[in-house]
Amino acid sequence: MAASSSFLYCLLFVYISLFLSFTLAEDPTVSYKFELTYITASPLGVPQQVIAINGKFPGPTINSTTNNNVVVNVRNKLDENVLITWAGIQQKRSSWQDGVLGTNCPIPPKWNWTYNFQVKDQIGSYFYFPSLNFQRASGGFGSFIINPRSVIPTPFDNPAGDITVLIGDWYIRNHTDLRKTLDAGRSLGMPDGVLINGKGPFRYNDTLVPDGIDHEIINVEPGKTYRIRVSNVGVSTSLNFRIQNHNLLLAETEGSYTVQQNYTSLDIHVGQTYSFLITMDQNASSDYYVVASARFVNQSIWQKVTGVAILHYSNSKGKASGPLPDPPQDQYDNTFSMNQARSIRNKPPVTINGKRRATLSGVSFVNPTTPIRLADQYKVKGAYKLDFPTEPLTGPPRMETSVINGTYRGFMEVILQNNETKMHSYHIDGYAFFVVGMGYGEWTNDSRGTYNKWDGIARSTTQVYPGAWTAVLISLDNVGVWNLRTENLDSWYLGQETYIRIVNPEKNNKTELPMPDNALFCGALSRLQTYATRYIFCSSQIHWIFRLVRIGCDDDDGGQLI
Known part of the structure; x- marks a missing residue:
């Protein structure tokens, strides 16, 4: 009995120590639980398999502040390995949590793994996505916002609201079919459409857009200014973003405040994020189009590959109608786009x-x-x-x-x-x-x-x-x-x-954090995965084990590797 009690006290001490190490950190912690599953959705009117996080497509927005510790527990319920990477997030003193194959072993199906990292002295608009096996083409992505500390001023007044917009080209074929196409030496061809926040286009044209497609609606109040963060999370298509009759005042891109200047539209290339200040200064006679259309392609052929959402004033008197606002008219001269990029201060296969x-x-x-x-x-x-x-x-x-x-x-x-x-x-x-x-x-x-x-x-x-x-x-x-x-x-x-x-030739924890205790092993080190000492905490009990398995946690019991 005494030995058993001592053992339990030891476990309790370990649990409290680990708990305090997370909760008493110098900087605040934001925590999220991600459960990756397949769901059936019809963003372009055709049922298909997409990757959801917590049952949602796209996934939730991670909202953090400069220097926050970010903890994300990922439960992989897909049928293949997964890693989540944090595009543009400069993890402080650690690439151990980067979520790509050069730094992390993948999370196997039916496993949990917890990312735990601190963001650097940065602010801005970013996104996350699954980095393996072409999975981003089926979803699994979401926005990642780093807000400035309250004592740090921003170069603009606080907006009335913060709106995230994820745009990207989209295929009705899922990522496994797209992989097979590339493995066979073929190109992917023209995408089937462009999604805005995981939804297909508003039916602005009865010929190009079939009936019954759900579209995104952005609700705003007249006269107010909003910050709209736009990320291109697509496969490979550059997109021109514009809002009918509204100026886009560029404010920030991937952590840098920019010289504030107005654009009627802006090219957003794959993987890029911009945030704009947009004032709702138009009359409310009707709603307005929000458009993301393909660039640097034959626009007459790619006309159907256009994402259309609706900007809806609370006092709007009617639906948006008529033709979409024009994209830049420079099909035969890319100088316009490069000059636009400059203003924001490879070999073939x-x-x-x-x-x-x-x-x-x-x-x-x-x-x-x-x-x-x-x-x-x-x-x-x-x-x-x-x-x-x-x-x-x-x-x-x-x-x-x-x-x-x-x-x-x-x-x-x-x-x-x-x-x-x-x-x-x-x-x-x-x-x-x-x-x-x-x-x-x-x-x-x-x-x-x-x-x-x-x-x-x-x-x-x-x-x-x-x-x-x-x-x-x-x-x-x-x-x-x-x-x-x-x-x-x-x-x-x-x-x-x-x-x-x-x-750093000088080994210390000041420039790089040590390897995390929950590191996964693979390749030449896979033998260490079997015999590594780990704790598994389940919602119902604590187990001390010498094999990294899911013993003791039911499939829905919330088991977590720490």
Whole structure:
């Protein structure tokens, strides 16, 4: 009996210690529970399988504040592995929670796993999504907002409301079918439509839009100013966003307040987020169209690929009608869009070993079986190579786990050259980089003379126009292993990515947090998963076990690995 009591007291002490370590942190904590499941939805009028979070598509908005600790417990009820990544979120001193295969082992079906990270000194508008197996094409995404602390002023008055808008191209085929298409060496073809907040277009045209499709309605009060945060969460299509008869006053993009200037429309490329201040200063004779239409494509053929929502004044007297507001009339001249991008202060797919692949600098990335950061921790040899080329390869392309070696507290210049005929956007996890230049043709050393070295915008995702280049500068102040990728899902799936490995030679917890206790193991370290010592807390009981399994927790009992 005494031994049993001592054991229970020991367990209670461990539980209290772990509880206090979460609750007595220096900065506040926001917590969420995500349950990923398949549901049937009909965003374009055809029933299909989509990925929902807590039964909703899109998923919930994560609302946090600068320096908050963010805890997200993910329960994977899909039939395949999953990871959630946090696009644009600069996790403080830790890439362990980044949610991509270079840093995390995947969460298997029927497993729980808890992300626990602190956001850096940042504010702004972002989104999260599943990073594996083309899953974002079926959903699983949602907004992620970081508000400033109350003592920090913003460069504009507090808006009357905060509205999140997720736009993106959409296929009726689910992500597994789309993967098969790419694996067979074929392109995905034209998407079936554009969704706004997971819903199809308002029936503005009886020929282009079938009856019975549910559309998004944004309710507003006349005379008030709202902050509208718009993210392109789609597969690969750049979209032009506009609201009929309303000016878009640009206020922020991915954590940077911008020079405030009005646009009648703005191109938002895959993976990018902008927030606008929009004043409801029109009369209420009718509702107004909110439009997201495809860019840099044959617009007459892609006319049906248009997302349409409704902006509804509370005193509106009628439905929106008539033609949609026009997109930019520059089908044969992309200079307008590039100049617009400047005002906000790759090679084509190849065949390697008989398979269609995409490359960066001639290297098509192969995801390691043992994540890079985990391989470093346990000194696993041969998991990757620090040989990513500083110049594009002149020889044949190759498939490798080739990584960029960064110097802590150094600077890195990255030239993104797009020799394809389609638009690309590129993203770097863990960082905001400075977009210092872009231009058409091939980048040369002389191009540095055109760089904006004074007020270039800092962001985490930038567009690279067809037949053009974009230059970014990065201050390497965030230790870890960080993903550099195209946000176009098809090219990302085919290998257009790499990682930047940034190590502080001085081992301490000030620049990088230690490996989390609940780290998953896979690849060369999978044996550690079986015998690792872990706690599992269930809602009904506590178990001390020596195998990381779901013993003791019913399927709906809320078991959580800590």
